[in-house]
Amino acid sequence: MEDIFRSYWWLLFPIGAFVFGAWDRWLAYKRSRDHLDLLKSYAERGKEPPPELVRGVGADMDGLNGEAPGGYGPGVPPYDGYGYWGHPRYMRRAYRNYYRYGPYWQWRTVFVTGAIAAGFWWASEWSDWPGTYGPFRLVAVILTIVCVGNLVFALMASSFRNK
Structure with a gap:
């Protein structure tokens, strides 16, 4: 048994990465479930949820789905006060992706x-x-x-x- 740990000690790193990745996904699942439960409580009471709460449902996701942010279609940059492509988060993502593949x-x-x-x-x-x-x-x-x-x-x- 001692020989197994001596020979395969390096497996602790990928196993640890899998464990922490699974933990991160579990926490993301719980966060989105709690978010949806909050939206359900608003719906049960017959109230309109705040727009920030509704927008927060897709906060973990990309939000683009092949379209420009704002739903104007692919390749059409909307202008919503922040400049073209909207929120600075989208500009940072475009900057990262542009230079990542350069x-x-x-x-x-x-x-x-x-x-x-x-x-x-x-x-x-x-x-x-x-x-x-x-x-x-x-x-x-x-x-x-x-x-x-x-x-x-x-x-x-x-x-x-x-x-």
Whole structure:
């Protein structure tokens, strides 16, 4: 039994991520259920719920559904006092998505995966731990392939940026 924990200690990280992800989803479910219960109580009393409460139902979701915020249809930016595309949250999201897929992030990914692959190549050759040549070499080969794939995507992102 002690050997299992010594050999597979690293499984604690993905298992922990799954546990915390499930906990986050459970809390989101409870929050949305409580929100809907509050809306039901307004409906049972025959009162109109406040518009902020109704808007808050979809706060965890994107809110776009393929349309511009405000329901004007795809590609038609509404103007509602905040500027085009409405609330600053939508502008931040568009800014994040624009630069996330730009060449800067692609080249950054190439350099990071290349540096990690080089580290594993170096470790596979110069490591003094017995039995690490094969695993380090395998990880180095996989990361080199990932780096080459990222390089192809970075070249494509740089070449076809405005098309």
